[in-house]
Amino acid sequence: MADWVEEGKKAPAFTLAADDGTKVKLADLAGSPVVLYFYPKDDTPGCTKEACAFRDQKKELTKRGAKVYGVSPDGVESHVKFRDKYQLNFPLLADVDHKVAEKYGAWREKNMYGKVTMGIQRSTFLIDGSGKVAKVWKRVQVDGHDQKVIEALDELLKK
Template identity: 85%
Template sequence: MGDWIEEGKKAPAFTLTADDGSKVRLAELAGSPVVLYFYPKDDTPGCTREACAFRDQKTQLKKMGAVVLGVSADSVESHVKFRDKYQLNFPLLADIDHKIAEKYGAWREKNMYGKKSMGIQRSTFLIDGKGKVAKVWKRVKVDGHDEQVLAALKELA
């Protein structure tokens, strides 16, 4: 279980398959701020609210040149269903073996009703245009999170 990646550190590189079958490489997004958010599971209540909040902020995010990427351990097929059901307008990346979640520290032991298991801890990493981690949100509370991210993006600008 990795430690959380810290603010000011270089963001771990990754290449993951998106819901449209394309490969998304962090290195190819240099020059744009990236909102990389890890979420536990497609089409569950909290994850749906979070995804829809980012969807609805598309105009603001675009104004700031930001790229939003959602990451979970779900399959590409699962991501396609989730995307289509809620008309999501940003890539969902499949981290099936949770290697990238581990690199960022988002793969953690969780305790649900006394049952311990490993899974993705809802967390967001704001990566600046130079590939550095500018801000980390651990154990994200969904409501109002999109506003926190927009505020942090404004500080980057």
């Protein structure tokens, strides 16, 4: 199990399939801040709430030049249904073999009612325009998280 990617370190490179059929490559996003958030599963209560919060903040995030990407182990077909059901306005990336989640440290041991499994730990990484991790949120609480991301973007843009 990989450790969390640390703030100030280079963000691990990745190329993942997006819900629109394209491939998203971190290297192609240089120059803009990237909000990369890992979530456990499409169309579940917490994940839906988090995705809709980022959807509703699209204007604020775009104003700060940020691109948002949601990542889960669900496949592209699942992402398309999730995106369309909630009119999500940012790409969802399919990390079906959870290799990218592992690189970032978001693939963790989880203990649910005494049953230990491996899965996505809800987490967000703010990557600056040069590809460095500016901020890491581990074990994200959904309520108010979108606002914390915007505040961190504001701090990043002041630098």
